[in-house]
Amino acid sequence: xxxxxxxxxxxxxxxxxxxxxxxxxxxxxDRRATAGTFIAHKRTKKIIKVGDKMALTTAGLxxxxxxxxxxxxxQIRYLTITRRQPVTVREAAHLLSLxxxxxxxxxxxxxxxxxxxxxxxxxxxxxxxxxxxxEKYAATGxxxxxxxxxxxxxxxEDMVPEDARKLAVRAVQMALRRDSATGDGVDSIIIDKQGxxxxxxxxxx
Amino acid sequence: MAFSxxxxxxxxxxxxxxxxxxxxxxxxxxxxxxxxxxxxxxKVKQGVVLAAEKAITKSLVxxxxxxxxxxxxxxxxxxxxxxGGDGRILIEYARQLAVxxxxxxxxxxxxxxxxxxxxxxxxxxxxxxGVRPFGVSLLIGGIDETGPQLFKTDPxxxxxxxxxxxxxRGESAIEEKLEKSYRQxxxxxxxxxxxxxxxxxxxxxxxxxxxxxxxxxxxxxxxxRKLYLEEIESLLKKI
Numbered sequence: 001x002x003x004x005x006x007x008x009x010x011x012x013x014x015x016x017x018x019x020x021x022x023x024x025x026x027x028x029x030d031r032r033a034t035a036g037t038f039i040a041h042k043r044t045k046k047i048i049k050v051g052d053k054m055a056l057t058t059a060g061l062x063x064x065x066x067x068x069x070x071x072x073x074x075q076i077r078y079l080t081i082t083r084r085q086p087v088t089v090r091e092a093a094h095l096l097s098l099x100x101x102x103x104x105x106x107x108x109x110x111x112x113x114x115x116x117x118x119x120x121x122x123x124x125x126x127x128x129x130x131x132x133x134x135e136k137y138a139a140t141g142x143x144x145x146x147x148x149x150x151x152x153x154x155x156x157e158d159m160v161p162e163d164a165r166k167l168a169v170r171a172v173q174m175a176l177r178r179d180s181a182t183g184d185g186v187d188s189i190i191i192d193k194q195g196x197x198x199x200x201x202x203x204x205x
Numbered sequence: 206m207a208f209s210x211x212x213x214x215x216x217x218x219x220x221x222x223x224x225x226x227x228x229x230x231x232x233x234x235x236x237x238x239x240x241x242x243x244x245x246x247x248k249v250k251q252g253v254v255l256a257a258e259k260a261i262t263k264s265l266v267x268x269x270x271x272x273x274x275x276x277x278x279x280x281x282x283x284x285x286x287x288x289g290g291d292g293r294i295l296i297e298y299a300r301q302l303a304v305x306x307x308x309x310x311x312x313x314x315x316x317x318x319x320x321x322x323x324x325x326x327x328x329x330x331x332x333x334x335g336v337r338p339f340g341v342s343l344l345i346g347g348i349d350e351t352g353p354q355l356f357k358t359d360p361x362x363x364x365x366x367x368x369x370x371x372x373x374r375g376e377s378a379i380e381e382k383l384e385k386s387y388r389q390x391x392x393x394x395x396x397x398x399x400x401x402x403x404x405x406x407x408x409x410x411x412x413x414x415x416x417x418x419x420x421x422x423x424x425x426x427x428x429x430r431k432l433y434l435e436e437i438e439s440l441l442k443k444i
Binding site: 070071073074075077078081082 | 276277278279297300301304305307308311
């Protein structure tokens with residue numbers, strides 16, 4: 001069926017994870033972009049910042065993800081100025097899901113994790129048809145089954161942000177070992193009350 | 206005939222010139238601007254300040270809720286004088302232009318380009334049938350690639366760049382004062398104090414900190430920032 005092959009495509013070639021920690025959200029992603037078996041780019045930024053205290057991890061078609069992130073950034077900027085009030089993570093997730101749902105018959109090939117801090121840390125997972133699921137931890141991309149195993153084993157509620165980041169990075173590193181479409185290092189970020197902090201880690205722990 | 210021969214009803218249809226070359230409806234829109242609360246804009250090397258008076262007409266109005274200086278984008282401030290509703294619609298239009306410029310080109314909108322597009326809309330409303338002109342002037346100030354910018358638009362659709370200017374009921378008195386006191390090498394703080402000073406002196410009311418709305422766009426940070434009440438209070442002491 002057409003949709004299942006689309007879903008397979010969207011799942012291809014990436015591992016990204018997100019988790020909620022104590023007063024912070026952590027996101028991590030690998031850096032490999034593939035075109036079939038060819039490694040097209042080795043320093044891909046798969047974590048895209050949106051607004052002041054939010055970020056998206058992107059899996060799927062790079063073009064689709066970039067267009068969505070640009071569009072979301074514009075909407076957030078406009079809403080923040082015209083309402084004179086910041087956009088919450090839930091609002092941003094709903095905005096995204098409306099666009100994804102509108103193009104259900106000709107979808108954006110993406111699987112997104114949106115994380116951010118408004119009054120508390122929040123994490124949402126969105127698929128290409130527009131579903132929005134609030135999560136404590138999530139993984140997307142071809143390496144997600146492997147990464148999810150690490151998260152299932154290591155995730156605790158109320159983790160110290162740095163520990164949560166280490167777990168997220170480890171989850172991507174494990175996927176990187178067993179998934180050929182995942183590789184070239186791990187980018188990660190911590191988003192808390194103060195804002196966004198970025199990190200990068202090597203291929204192996 | 207109720208009309209004197211000179212008028213002959215030329216103010217009835219917007220798009221009809223009078224024999225001496227006037228569009229009366231457009232001129233009346235200028236009168237609406239002259240009745241608005243005074244607003245000042247000053248451009249210096251360190252940035253741009255827009256300041257407006259919010260004189261209370263009714264004691265039960267919560268003056269804090271009134272916004273006279275607004276953000277169009279993170280690098281642009283705007284203030285208006287004249288019909289508040291018309292001003293609001295134009296500001297909203299400007300915000301949409303600014304955000305769609307960012308979405309289309311990935312860059313903040315240049316301030317003169319934004320001013321031109323707003324002025325194009327205003328001009329269209331002096332030429333088309335079945336509409337009335339916008340009864341507002343806008344002061345548009347901010348920082349772009351070319352540095353600090355300050356523009357004034359009028360209801361006819363003209364716009365000019367300024368170092369310092371004013372719109373609203375105190376326009377001519379304030380501009381006279383600005384001509385005397387303005388210097389291009391003033392600090393942004395001195396420019397803000399000057400803006401508050403000329404507004405205070407031209408008002409028929411005793412203006413306190415709550416009666417001002419002030420925003421700065423700093424040339425370094427390129428960020429719109431509204432002044433807090435306490436900041437306005439301390440600046441008022443420096444007058």
